[in-house]
Amino acid sequence: xxxxxxxxxxxxxxxxxxxxxxxxxxxxxxxxxxxxxxxxxxxxxxxxxxxxxxxxxxxxxxxxxxxxxxxxxxxxxxxxxxxxxxxxxxxxxxxxxxxxxxxxxxxxxxxxxxxxxxxxxxxxxxxxxxxxxxxxxxxxxxxxxxxxxxxxxxxxxxxxxxxxxxxxxxxxxxxxxxxxxxxxxxxxxxxxxxxxxxxxxxxxxxxxxxxxxxxxxxxxxxxxxxxxxxxxxxxxxxxxxxxxxxxxxxxxxxxxxxxxxxxxxxxxxxxxxxxxxxxxxxxxxxxxxxxxxxxxxxxxxxxxxxxxxxxxxxxxxxxxxxxxxxxxxxxxxxxxxxxxxxxxxxxxxxxxxxxxxxxxxxxxxxxxxxxxxxxxxxxxxxxxxxxxxxxxxx
Amino acid sequence: xxxxxxxxxxxxxxxxxxxxxxxxxxxxxxxxxxxxxxxxxxxxxxxxxxxxxxxxxxxxxxxxxxxxxxxxxxxxxxxxxxxxxxxxxxxxxxxxxxxxxxxxxxxxxxxxxxxxxxxxxxxxxxxxxxxxxxxxxxxxxxxxxxxxxxxxxxxxxxxxxxxxxxxxxxxxxxxxxxxxxxxxxxxxxxxxxxxxxxxxxxxxxxxxxxxxxxxxxxxxxxxxxxxxxxxxxxxxxxxxxxxxxxxxxxxxxxxxxxxxxxxxxxxxxxxxxxxxxxxxxxxxxxxxxxxxxxxxxxxxxxxxxxxxxxxxxxxxxxxxxxxxxxxxxxxxxxxxxxxxxxxxxxxxxxxxxxxxxxxxxxxxxxxxxxxxxxxxxxxxxxxxxxxxxxxxxx
Numbered sequence: 001x002x003x004x005x006x007x008x009x010x011x012x013x014x015x016x017x018x019x020x021x022x023x024x025x026x027x028x029x030x031x032x033x034x035x036x037x038x039x040x041x042x043x044x045x046x047x048x049x050x051x052x053x054x055x056x057x058x059x060x061x062x063x064x065x066x067x068x069x070x071x072x073x074x075x076x077x078x079x080x081x082x083x084x085x086x087x088x089x090x091x092x093x094x095x096x097x098x099x100x101x102x103x104x105x106x107x108x109x110x111x112x113x114x115x116x117x118x119x120x121x122x123x124x125x126x127x128x129x130x131x132x133x134x135x136x137x138x139x140x141x142x143x144x145x146x147x148x149x150x151x152x153x154x155x156x157x158x159x160x161x162x163x164x165x166x167x168x169x170x171x172x173x174x175x176x177x178x179x180x181x182x183x184x185x186x187x188x189x190x191x192x193x194x195x196x197x198x199x200x201x202x203x204x205x206x207x208x209x210x211x212x213x214x215x216x217x218x219x220x221x222x223x224x225x226x227x228x229x230x231x232x233x234x235x236x237x238x239x240x241x242x243x244x245x246x247x248x249x250x251x252x253x254x255x256x257x258x259x260x261x262x263x264x265x266x267x268x269x270x271x272x273x274x275x276x277x278x279x280x281x282x283x284x285x286x287x288x289x290x291x292x293x294x295x296x297x298x299x300x301x302x303x304x305x306x307x308x309x310x311x312x313x314x315x316x317x318x319x320x321x322x323x324x325x326x327x328x329x330x331x332x333x334x335x336x337x338x339x340x341x342x343x344x345x346x347x348x349x350x351x352x353x354x355x356x357x358x359x360x361x362x363x364x365x366x367x368x369x370x371x372x373x374x375x376x377x378x379x380x381x382x383x384x385x386x387x388x389x390x391x392x393x394x
Numbered sequence: 395x396x397x398x399x400x401x402x403x404x405x406x407x408x409x410x411x412x413x414x415x416x417x418x419x420x421x422x423x424x425x426x427x428x429x430x431x432x433x434x435x436x437x438x439x440x441x442x443x444x445x446x447x448x449x450x451x452x453x454x455x456x457x458x459x460x461x462x463x464x465x466x467x468x469x470x471x472x473x474x475x476x477x478x479x480x481x482x483x484x485x486x487x488x489x490x491x492x493x494x495x496x497x498x499x500x501x502x503x504x505x506x507x508x509x510x511x512x513x514x515x516x517x518x519x520x521x522x523x524x525x526x527x528x529x530x531x532x533x534x535x536x537x538x539x540x541x542x543x544x545x546x547x548x549x550x551x552x553x554x555x556x557x558x559x560x561x562x563x564x565x566x567x568x569x570x571x572x573x574x575x576x577x578x579x580x581x582x583x584x585x586x587x588x589x590x591x592x593x594x595x596x597x598x599x600x601x602x603x604x605x606x607x608x609x610x611x612x613x614x615x616x617x618x619x620x621x622x623x624x625x626x627x628x629x630x631x632x633x634x635x636x637x638x639x640x641x642x643x644x645x646x647x648x649x650x651x652x653x654x655x656x657x658x659x660x661x662x663x664x665x666x667x668x669x670x671x672x673x674x675x676x677x678x679x680x681x682x683x684x685x686x687x688x689x690x691x692x693x694x695x696x697x698x699x700x701x702x703x704x705x706x707x708x709x710x711x712x713x714x715x716x717x718x719x720x721x722x723x724x725x726x727x728x729x730x731x732x733x734x735x736x737x738x739x740x741x742x743x744x745x746x747x748x749x750x751x752x753x754x755x756x757x758x759x760x761x762x763x764x765x766x767x768x769x770x771x772x773x774x775x776x777x778x779x780x781x782x783x784x785x786x787x788x
Contacts, residue, residue: 002426004654005442005661012429019428021651030651031425032396034413034598035406036729048399068600068627069463072646166652198647204428206600206649228500228622231463231470235637252466255600256413257424258652262396267399297720308702340644372722375464 010330013356015365016337017148017310019177019198019205020353022265028204029264030257031388037254045263046254048234052266056201056274057211058195061183065241066197066207066262068255071175074194074208076104077232079142081194082216084225085109087139090131090168092123094241096149096340100140113138119342120301120312121148125158139219140169140191146177148199149166149340151182151301151312160189169216175199176321179269179311180281180353181225182183191216195245197258200281200309206258210234240313261291265354265370282374283393284357288350291366291389295373295380300347309357311350312343316378321345326370332368362389406723406741409693410731411542411704412570413592413599414657414747420597424651431648439657440648441637442465446660450572450595451587451605451666453579453616457524457628459635460591460601460656462649465569467592468588470498471534471626472565476586476610478619479503481533484525484533484562490543490734495536500787502622507532511573512635513736514544514695514706521551526560533565533613540571543734544776545695545743546576554583563610565787566658569593572603572748573663574703585610591652592691594675596705596748597659600652604628638715659748677787678751682744685760686784689774694741705744710772715739726762756783 002009014021018122030392035042045348046065067077079101083089089110091101094117102112110380115131117123123143141163143154158170163170169191177183180200185193191213198205210221212234222229228235231252239249269277285308289299300312313320321338325348328334337349352361366385373380396403397602408415429436431678440459446459456625461468473495477483483504485495488511496506509525511517517537519562528534535557539548550566557564563585571577574594579587590598606614606628614629621627631644663671670692679702686707708714713733722728731743746755760779767774774777 004423004426004439004659007435007439007442007652007657009426009429009439010435011427012427012433014430016430018647022428027425027427029398031421032398032403033405033421034408035403036408036413037599038408039406039723039729041401041404044448045398045401045403048401069467070649073463073625076623098591107620107622107624147722150480175499196647198650204649204651205647206652228501229470230494230501231467237658252464253599254414255464255598255652256592257598257655258600258649261651263401303497335433342658360442365745375633383407 009338010234010333013334013361013364015336015351015356015361016351018196018351018353020202022202022204022349022358023268023355025268026261026265029260030204030259034256038248040362042256043248046241049259049263050241050243052263052270056187056266056269057064058183058187059211061185061211061213062242063217063238065235065237066209066259067232068252070205071194071196071208071351071363072233074210075101075173076229077234078106078192078194079208079231080108080229081220081227081234082140082171082295083110083171084227086111086224088135088137089139090115092143094146094150094152095119095144095239096146097147101173103388114248120152121393122152122154122184122302122305125162129162130160132162138166138168140171141170144173145183146310147172148310149177149343150309151299151305151307153305156188156190164189171217176310179277181278185211188336197262199268200354201265203261204258206255207262267276280354281357281367284352284359285311286393287389288352288362291362291371291385294298294368294384294388309351309353312347313350315346315348319373321348324376327372328368334365334368343368359393404727405760409535409730409750409754409755410745411728412590412745413745414596414745414750416596416598417662417749419662420655420658423654424598425489426654430652431650432642432644436650437642440635443653443657443660444635444637446657447603450660451579452577452581453605455579455605456630457611458605460603461626462646463602464599465588465590467626468477468590468604469530469567470623471604471628471674472586472588473498474502474612474623474626475621475628476534476563476565477502477504478617480505482507482529482531483533484529484535485507486537488544488546489513489538489541490513490537491541491714492534495567515547515549516546518557518694518697521555522553524626526556526562528715532560532562533568534565537564538567538720539577540701540704542570542704542783543737545693545701545704547699547701550582550584563613570704573671575672579605591656591659594748595659595663597655600649600653603657619746669776672711675746675751676754678746678756679705681753681783681786682746682756684786685756685779688778691763694720703745703747705746708748709740713767715742718770721766722762727758728762753787
């Protein structure tokens with residue numbers, strides 16, 4: 001067993017809402033001795049990382065880089081750079097992360113126009129149009145691609161038209177989706193997007209990949225007030241990250257080791273290929289869903305809009321959800337997530353993200369869950385869950 | 395040679411302004427497989443990390459934790475949580491980091507009262523009193539303990555009295571000082587302080603340890619406006635980090651691996667002992683200074699106020715400073731830093747921080763610098779620098 005300080009660190013199978021398990025090559029990258037943040041080798045690594053980020057984001061945006069903070073820092077980066085006090089911002093709220101965007105937007109001085117849907121349901125272009133119609137001069141529309149709190153998968157392909165028609169920018173939270181399902185920044189007309197490293201990219205948490213298109217940069221260029229955060233000011237960050245610069249302008253000391261890890265994790269994504277990686281996430285999700293169904297456990301997100309990488313599932317009646325999670329963790333070393341907010345106590349969140357999305361993990365989880373549920377008096381025929389999942393793989 | 399992606403990563407001796415070299419045990423911690431951010435093991439590690447941070451900060455402050463960003467995020471955390479629009483804030487400006495604090499404070503809506511000194515010089519309690527006298531109702535006074543851009547060491551022991559007398563809070567930037575020279579949060583009456591991991595703690599960059607005392611928390615509790623940054627809001631962060639909580643409230647996904655690394659790095663500090671660690675930094679600084687003097691190279695910071703961990707030194711007349719730095723990097727794998735701002739082109743910044751502060755590194759640098767300078771036509775008697783340094787060790 002590994003140890004840190006004098007604490008033993010167990011080997012977990014991470015099937016919660018992230019972090020996901022990390023490939024040994026990425027762990028190896030984390031432990032590579034450091035170079036300085038202005039070392040020519042590191043500058044080359046920055047360029048490489050940006051290229052790979054453009055690949056996974058499917059974009060040509062020059063302003064594509066990792067923010068030195070977690071996904072929530074990416075959220076704040078997108079909103080703080082685009083919003084000026086008094087701006088109208090349409091935000092889709094159907095879970096924790098839409099709610100968080102409203103909170104962050106308010107702290108940036110915006111007047112958020114909340115577009116609401118039940119938890120687990122998604123928005124249609126018509127609903128977006130309706131929300132835009134309620135605005136005088138909407139600055140942007142922000143949607144969560146993959147709501148980690150509900151497992152709902154928001155379609156984005158047909159959203160840019162009404163948003164751009166209204167003169168607004170299209171902002172997307174892709175924290176949980178990037179690297180696990182299709183996301184096409186340029187083709188879908190997304191103007192600004194942020195993600196996280198610890199979900200489908202299977203890199204440790206600590207960085208937030210972002211991308212800004214020209215229209216978003218133009219809006220930033222026309223600001224009449226300064227971006228309220230110096231740390232997250234993309235114009236300043238661009239002076240350090242922009243490979244067109246003859247000389248990198250020091251902003252803050254980049255998280256060297258995390259950048260190593262991200263570069264290696266992105267290399268693994270590229271080696272696998274986006275299509276193959278997405279197909280793998282889909283396959284494992286479907287097998288898991290089949291297995292859970294055999295246990296009488298249903299997915300709670302809107303049918304046809306269920307994420308491959310994050311499965312929110314109903315806790316069977318009469319089952320103490322926390323006790324089951326504890327048993328999985330303590331007896332089987334498997335982490336699954338609890339419900340958040342409205343879903344607290346009612347759902348489990350089972351992540352199959354990046355490296356964690358594998359046939360072995362699906363079967364291991366189903367077998368373990370079946371055993372734990374049986375101990376808790378939930379009736380299940382031994383082996384049926386795994387059998388149903390195995391059928392899904394054939 | 396290590397590699398990341400398909401890039402070879404050289405082994406550098408890091409003698410610049412940070413990052414410093416990282417102990418193998420810390421690199422090992424970085425590569426430890428991940429657990430979740432709510433895993434009981436991680437929660438225990440958080441407690442351990444906070445205890446160790448209180449030890450290095452010499453404080454009993456409950457609100458002592460690592461911010462999920464680099465030192466500049468720590469700066470923004472201290473200022474954004476304490477400042478409300480219109481607040482008067484006295485800031486000592488004698489280098490890049492005081493200048494940065496003014497910029498950050500302005501973005502928080504403050505009216506900064508700049509207290510200026512020449513680059514390389516420090517402030518006296520009388521100057522602080524004078525600046526406070528110019529204010530109507532000063533909210534805080536912010537000073538940089540170790541100005542990484544100049545090598546100046548700001549005395550802090552006698553500052554709290556005039557500051558508290560004026561009803562203001564005492565805020566300190568200890569990015570470069572923490573773990574390398576005495577810093578006593580409680581004894582010196584410091585109300586809020588931030589640091590970085592990649593300097594004298596010899597942990598990779600990516601986290602910023604902060605500490606807030608009760609007076610600062612009381613000021614935050616009486617705010618009439620929300621903290622402008624959700625990501626850096628210490629009240630929310632406290633709900634996740636506070637070990638008194640029966641249940642940790644999820645805020646954002648903590649950077650797991652970086653927290654492993656910080657915990658291990660802090661354990662190493664504790665094993666060495668603060669007094670021994672400080673003495674080591676002092677000894678190596680003095681030997682370096684003696685060796686540089688033999689090369690005709692002088693320290694530029696005010697005499698009696700020179701940092702042990704960061705030596706700003708004058709570039710000899712007629713020497714192309716960038717060419718020398720390149721030669722050290724490319725031929726000897728040694729990184730030293732360039733001058734910033736006013737000091738660009740005129741000084742080198744030689745760091746002896748944490749693991750990088752060793753007799754071997756001092757001698758290696760002096761020998762290499764002597765050889766490179768000789769190639770560039772700078773007259774030096776071979777061996778004199780190393781000899782002078784060696785004498786300092788006896």
